[in-house]
Amino acid sequence: MEPVRLGVNVDHFATLREARKAQEPDPVAAALYAEMAGADQITIHLRGDRRHIQERDVDLLRKAVKTRLNLEAAATPPMVTIASTHKPDSVTLVPERREEVTTEGGLDVLLNQNLVRKTVVDLKEAGVLVSIFVDPDYDQIKAISKLGVAAIEINTAKYAETRRDEQAAAEADKVAQAARAATKLGLKVFAGHGLDYRNVRRIVQIPEIEELNIGHSIVARAALVGIERAVREMKTLLAR
Ligand code: PXP
Secondary structure, three states: OOOOEEEEEEEHHHHHHHHHHOOOHHHHHHHHHHHHHHEEEEEEEEOOOOOOOOOHHHHHHHHHHHOOOEEEEEEHHHHHHHHHHOOOEEEEOOOOOOOOOOOOOOOOOOOHHHHHHHHHHHHHHHEEEEEEOOOOOHHHHHEEEHHOOOOOEEHHHHHHHOOHHHHHHHHHHHHHHHHHHHHOOOOOOEEEEOOOOOOOHHHHHOOOEEEEOOOOOHHHHHHHHHHHHHHHHHHHHHOO
């Protein structure tokens, strides 16, 4: 079986930079080091509140990234404009709440059907591959399969937050079932959120999953051992 592709989310290099409103650390430099260490994709989340990544970073990353650039964004008209301007390789639509510390769950496509449908049409017109971040929920995935998007990213947060082993196995099984259902519906399957060096292997074992997007744990390890080693160690865990 092919290894799972690794998307490295470099947002938190920008979090550290913005904490001081300084120039460093530079998420663009981090992205280049991550690519040299084997990252298959660079992922960034341009939030409405611009708490980490700025539009200038999107512009520079678009020019510098040699693998693929995946932009996580809310389904809003300003984000469609930004995606159409900078043309990342893919956009992952995520829900966004100003007060949240990080993305709290998958996008509720059933609740926001018209807005999401319109956003997908606009992004496809801009030539961007569209993915939707979703909880491992069959009804949501079924609804997404009718929107003409290429892929879903299954939210692994609940799995990652679970401490007890049996519960983690049950949550991983929900992710696996969702992945199987999505594949049957013709969607590519990615996953991410909360994955780290200890919990990632169970998700790697799910054959339908092609790509994982991982940020916080890699950046945290990078702060101690360097980005190249942090990425290389994660890449090793994505073999299968
Ligand atoms: N995937 C999506 C859709 C996300 O919103 C995030 C967080 O920005 C991630 C993956 C990465 O999550 P983490 O930083 O917990 O690895």
